[in-house]
Amino acid sequence: MTDRSARRPASHAFKATVPTRRMVLAGLGASAVLGEAGAQSSPTATPVKPLTENADSAVLPSRNLVAGPVKSRLRPPPAPESEVWAVDGETPGPVLRIKLGQTLRLQLQNRTTKPLSLHWHGLRGLSEMDGVGGFSQPPIAPGASFEYRLTPPDSGFFLYRPLLVGASSEPAGRGLAGLLIVEEAEAPRVDLDLPVIVTDWLLGDDQSIQPFDAKGPEGAAAGRLGNWITVNGKAPPQRIALPPGARVRLRLANACNARITRLRFDGIKPFVMAIDSQPTDNFEPVRAQLPFAPGTRYDLVFDMPDEAGATAMVTALTGSGVPLLRFVAEGTKPAAAGEIAALRPSPALPLAVRLQDARRSEVIVTGGAKVTADNKLDLSSLDLVRPWAINGAIGTPEAKPLFSVRRGAPVVIAIDNRTAFLQPFHVHGHSFRLLHPLDDGWEPYFLDTVQIPEGRRLHIAFIADNPGRWLISSTVLERFDLGLWTWFEVT
Structure with missing residues (x-):
């Protein structure tokens, strides 16, 4: 239980050195996996500035990205390769890096067979660059291209993956995802900065990606749960050899279509430095575990064990457990790294939100399959075409906004x-x-993705400082495709 006497008034910023159980479990969201487990072997903020051209535009970072089919080995040999969709021939796509304050120009070419757009999950940029096909931009037709111009106001790392009204599940489930890292002006010293994307795949016996059924039973339940998990596109566990005592910065992102799991850390003492790209006071996960839903990102730091030969593991608590990362201490111990420093909070975010002056709205989520006492799905009397609703309706671009507020x-x-x-x-x-x-x-951290346990009601608060039209969307892509989203407007 939380000691309420330790709380401070909501009109003041505060941080907690040691998070409570509620902060990490209720705050980040209690995690559960429904359906098949998936067998696996082995004061006011600085506003976001509009994008403007400047004298340095000719030297701003730019890059062409190509999304298209490739073959990739998802399972170990002798399993054959699978035909997937990749960005620049990689699944996940390349890690894009820029410095805070730079504008990144990305020309995305769509060489897949389906319309496409890329959402920059967590990036507080321009609404027309948010990458929601059919809402913030026209979908990119096969053979066409689109230029994204991104000027992130925050450092951190962000997940890019497909998001299109009614058509996100397939391009994401075929492997299109990647990370954008916006580097801090003064990054903490580490021996390894390791970005990691966790993805799951629904594969047949021949290792081909199984068909997508947007209006099938999975859309009305847990979503498309794969039967194979990869780490950075490869079979787990990924082995990383480091000197004893080496310091590691681990950037973890969940790019699964629907898999909601937990992460467990064994053999190391990790500290969370940032959640959903925003720094927080360093804290240890309760019981060495963290909830991990699609779209969620964690920035952690830890020191390797001092003993040569020691190992540490990061495990997804799916089914009987899937080891994702295996760190092995090898070689000569480097010089001591000193205390682990905290990341600096973003100056572009508010210290406080005046709740007494807030515009209040409600999102009521209904629908979906029922779960019987013996843990089976009851789909009777359910419209599989429109199984979910927010405030009694599905999301459409033509619908009225949930609310409209001034900046x-x-x-x-x-x-x-x-x-x-x-x-x-x-x-x-x-x-x-x-x-x-x-x-x-x-709670003493910022989020852009929150998990609402079944039968629960949670409240979130923010300053609407970014003009445009913005979604509030399910990160389970099958639910999103079936209309589990709404939108609001900042003028």
């Missing part, structure tokens, strides 16, 4: 999950606080 207004949204499934939701273009149940404070 700089404080906002509180209650998300009420009346379904039998945990619901992860992403707020586009903004980072928010998770409020305490009595609205008398908030």
Whole structure:
């Protein structure tokens, strides 16, 4: 239980050196996997500035990206290769790196057979560059291209993956995803900076990706759960050899279509430095575990064990457990790295949200399959074409916004999950606080994705400082494709 006497008023910024169980479990979201487990072997913020041309535009970073089919070995030999979709021939796609303050120009060419767009999950940029096909931009037709211009106001790392109204599951489930890293002006010293994308795949016996059924039973339940998990596109566990005592910065992102799991850390003492790209006071995960839903990102740091030959593991608690990363201490111990420093918080985010002045709205999530007492799905009397609803309707670009506010207004949204499934939701273009149940404070970290346990109601708060039209969307892509989203407007 949380000691409420330790809370401070919501109008003040505060941080907790040691997070409570509620902060990490209720705050980040209780995690559950429904359906098949998946067998696996072995004061006010600085506003976001509009994009403007400048004298240095000729030397700003630019890159061409090509999305198209390739063959990739997802399972170890002698399993044959699978035909996947990749960015620049890689699945996941290349890690893109820029410095804070730079503008990145990306010319995306679509050489797949389906329309495409890339959403920059967590990036608080321009709404027309948010990458939601059919909402913030026209979908990129096969053979066509689109230029993204991104000027992130925050350092951190962001997940890029397909997001299109009604058509996200297939391009994501075929492997299109990657990371954008915006480097800090003063990054902490580490011996290894390791970006990691976790993906799952639904494969047949011949290792081919199985067909996508947008209106099948999986869309009304947990979503498309794969039967094979990869780490950076390769069979797990990924082995990383490091000197004893070496310091590691681990950037973990969940790019699965639907898999909601937990991560467990064994043999190391990790500290969370940032959640969803935003720094927090360093803290140890409760019971060495973290909830891990699609779209979620963690920035962690840890020191390798001092003993040569010692190992450490990161495991996804799916089924009987899937080891993702295996760190092995080898070689000569380097010089001591000193204390682990915290990342500097973004100056572009508010220290406080005046809840008493907030525009309040409600998101009521209903629908989906029922779960019987023996843990089976009951799909009777359910419209599989429209199995989910927010406030009684599905999301459409033509619908009226959930609310419209002027730039700089404080906002509180209650998300009420009346379904039998945990619901992860992403707020586009903004980072928010998770409020305490009595609205008398908030958790000491920012999020852009929150997990709402089944039958629970949580409140989030933020300053609407980014003009444009923004989604509040399910990060389970099959649910999103079936309309589990709404939108708001900042003028």
